[in-house]
Amino acid sequence: MSIETIQQESLNLTKGSFDSFSQYITRELGIKMPRSKISMLQGRLRKRVRALGLTSIEDYQKLLFKSSSNKEELVNFIDAVTTNKTDFFRERSHFDTLIESTLPQLERSARKPSLFNLWCAGCSTGEEAYTLAMVLSEYERLHDGFDFSIFATDISQRVLTKAQTAIYTEERIQDIPTELRKRYLLRSRDPQKRIYRIVPNLRSRISFDRLNFMNENYSVSRRFEVIFFRNVMIYFDKNTQEKVVNRLAKRLKPGGFLFVGHSESLAGLDIPFESVGSSIYRKS
Numbered sequence: 001m002s003i004e005t006i007q008q009e010s011l012n013l014t015k016g017s018f019d020s021f022s023q024y025i026t027r028e029l030g031i032k033m034p035r036s037k038i039s040m041l042q043g044r045l046r047k048r049v050r051a052l053g054l055t056s057i058e059d060y061q062k063l064l065f066k067s068s069s070n071k072e073e074l075v076n077f078i079d080a081v082t083t084n085k086t087d088f089f090r091e092r093s094h095f096d097t098l099i100e101s102t103l104p105q106l107e108r109s110a111r112k113p114s115l116f117n118l119w120c121a122g123c124s125t126g127e128e129a130y131t132l133a134m135v136l137s138e139y140e141r142l143h144d145g146f147d148f149s150i151f152a153t154d155i156s157q158r159v160l161t162k163a164q165t166a167i168y169t170e171e172r173i174q175d176i177p178t179e180l181r182k183r184y185l186l187r188s189r190d191p192q193k194r195i196y197r198i199v200p201n202l203r204s205r206i207s208f209d210r211l212n213f214m215n216e217n218y219s220v221s222r223r224f225e226v227i228f229f230r231n232v233m234i235y236f237d238k239n240t241q242e243k244v245v246n247r248l249a250k251r252l253k254p255g256g257f258l259f260v261g262h263s264e265s266l267a268g269l270d271i272p273f274e275s276v277g278s279s280i281y282r283k284s
Contacts, residue, residue: 087175126159130198155211
């Protein structure tokens with residue numbers, strides 16, 4: 001057997017090691033990791049092995065699970081195994097509903113706040129949070145006295161850094177309406193760079209922070225009128241979904257709204273919500 005073959009085999013993920021990683025990912029992150037994902041996980045772990053100058057996935061496993069000083073690498077591991085698909089104005093009908101129905105209902109209520117707080121839970125690289133900021137800024141332009149603040153969280157430090165930078169390629173911004181692009185995006189002064197940055201006054205309306213939905217208690221002091229928790233539950237089993245949604249409910253004001261992804265449902269969960277629209281729920 002050649003040295004090259006031995007080195008390649010050391011970078012293969014055995015079923016035993018996969019089970020250990022899978023159990024950890026499910027326990028700590030709430031993410032389902034079935035055997036069908038073994039090739040995907042192997043590819044992502046190999047990148048971490050090479051980045052650290054290790055020789056095998058087994059060595060990486062020992063570093064991650066047996067070292068007492070592995071907090072920094074745990075962050076890198078989480079970044080490696082989480083999926084961060086997102087787009088500007090993804091599932092656009094939710095933003096229409098927010099402006100045309102949800103906000104007017106909240107403004108008419110007896111509990112009308114002086115500041116509308118929204119939580120973008122699972123914000124990834126920021127597209128959803130900045131979409132919300134654009135939509136709410138447009139609403140603010142037409143409604144005197146309206147003010148808002150957005151709190152955006154994700155478990156991945158890598159995507160949070162990207163979100164805070166607020167720089168996107170021309171390809172990424174194609175779904176933003178032309179008028180909003182003119183108002184809320186700045187193009188690079190370098191004509192060779194087809195990149196854009198969100199304007200400062202929009203960036204200032206959003207605060208980003210790292211949060212793991214699997215934590216028993218969320219270090220979130222404020223309460224919210226609206227929470228966007230979209231396309232996150234699809235990675236959780238039913239038991240985890242119920243626990244996480246109940247934790248979110250504690251941070252939502254009475255009568256507040258929870259938006260989930262179009263492919264997601266809260267049906268069958270023991271939670272304090274009633275359905276009020278397509279993948280939209282109100283706290284009862």
